[in-house]
Amino acid sequence: xxxxxxxxxxxxxxxxxxxxxxxxxxxxxxxxxxxxxxxxxxxxxxxxxxxxxxxxxxxxxxxxxxxxxxxxxxxxxxxxxxxxxxxxxxxxxxxxxxxxxxxxxxxxxxxxxxxxxxxxxxxxxxxxxxxxxxxxxxxxxxxxxxxxxxxxxxxxxxxxxxxxxxxxxxxxxxxxxxxxxxxxxxxxxxxxxx
Numbered sequence: 001x002x003x004x005x006x007x008x009x010x011x012x013x014x015x016x017x018x019x020x021x022x023x024x025x026x027x028x029x030x031x032x033x034x035x036x037x038x039x040x041x042x043x044x045x046x047x048x049x050x051x052x053x054x055x056x057x058x059x060x061x062x063x064x065x066x067x068x069x070x071x072x073x074x075x076x077x078x079x080x081x082x083x084x085x086x087x088x089x090x091x092x093x094x095x096x097x098x099x100x101x102x103x104x105x106x107x108x109x110x111x112x113x114x115x116x117x118x119x120x121x122x123x124x125x126x127x128x129x130x131x132x133x134x135x136x137x138x139x140x141x142x143x144x145x146x147x148x149x150x151x152x153x154x155x156x157x158x159x160x161x162x163x164x165x166x167x168x169x170x171x172x173x174x175x176x177x178x179x180x181x182x183x184x185x186x187x188x189x190x191x192x193x194x
Contacts, residue, residue: 001062001179002087003028003050004043004078005095006119008153009068015155017139020168021095021119022066024137027172029064036066041080043067051180059180063087072118075126082127092132093178094123095171099148101138103160104167106174108187109134116148133178137171 005025006018013019029035029046036044043065051059063085067077082092096119101107111131114120124130142151156164170190177186 001050001060001091001093002065002078002081002085003062003093003095003175003179004065004067004074004081004123006071006074006097007066008071013153015161016153017097017156018071018152020097020137020139020171021135023164023168024095024135024171024175025064025066027168028175031172032064036064038068039065039081041077041084042069043077043081045081051176051178059176062179072122074119075122075124078123079126089127089129089132092127093135093175094120094132095135095175096120096137097139097152098136099139099141099152101136101140103138103140104163104170105136105138106167106171106190107136107138108174108178108183108190109136110183133183135171135174135178137167 005021007022008018025036032048034046036046039045046064048062048064049059050062065081067074069077100115110133114124142148174190177189
């Protein structure tokens with residue numbers, strides 16, 4: 001399994017809404033007692049176990065990755081990682097920000113369109129397939145007439161930053177469930193009303 005948390009490289013983008021996926025990858029690495037390290041395939045990578053199996057046994061072996069390319073070029077590193085680790089597209093989970101969900105919502109799905117998300121568009125194009133798993137992290141719509149491209153490249157607001165650790169934690173939990181239990185079982189938990 002390959003979990004790709006999308007974002008833009010560089011400290012100036014670290015707190016941007018567009019970096020929500022990379023934040024989750026870092027959180028999952030931290031939970032596993034490791035950190036993402038530079039890999040020759042233009043990404044930061046770590047080997048981890050995700051989720052917990054029946055009876056509390058350690059979860060699924062996975063490769064965590066955060067591409068070091070800019071968002072709209074994510075497809076190259078993701079395709080190279082799948083090739084490097086000899087993994088099929090069906091073993092890919094992409095974690096990304098989602099304008100069409102309210103801030104803080106986490107949703108899971110397989111396939112579908114890209115909804116104007118350039119990182120997803122790049123991955124789908126590079127792989128020749130949209131049939132990969134997705135963990136969608138709601139960042140909400142931009143206010144007023146703000147261009148969505150500007151909105152995603154802005155840092156989370158002060159109020160959002162207070163909630164962000166919980167949101168990142170929820171998304172990391174969702175990745176673990178998805179990896180260990182599959183899409184339908186994970187959706188039943190993650191999509192349940194709270």
